[in-house]
Amino acid sequence: MRYDHIRPAVFLSRPNRFIAEIEVNGIPTRAHVRNTGRCRELLLPGSDIYVQEHLEQQSRKTAFSLISVKKGKRLINMDSQAPNAVWEEALK
Numbered sequence: 700m701r702y703d704h705i706r707p708a709v710f711l712s713r714p715n716r717f718i719a720e721i722e723v724n725g726i727p728t729r730a731h732v733r734n735t736g737r738c739r740e741l742l743l744p745g746s747d748i749y750v751q752e753h754l755e756q757q758s759r760k761t762a763f764s765l766i767s768v769k770k771g772k773r774l775i776n777m778d779s780q781a782p783n784a785v786w787e788e789a790l791k
Contacts, residue, residue, distance in 0.1 A: 702766055707749055708748050733765065736779070
């Protein structure tokens, strides 16, 4: 499984379970959160995150999706659909 167009960003806040306020290249914007869990121990203001930029999908409400967050030295995938996709690839 691969993600395209990954960008480093900084997590700012999470006004609701689907949206994250982020900063990409110093510019505040919003990202879709692919994990509706609380994730309070991971999504802390100022956390380093990685987002996927959606370049050609104009029908989206956000140009980015939150993919992963750094916790210490670990990179944690936040995409709740990733395990199913990885398992499907492994079966094939």
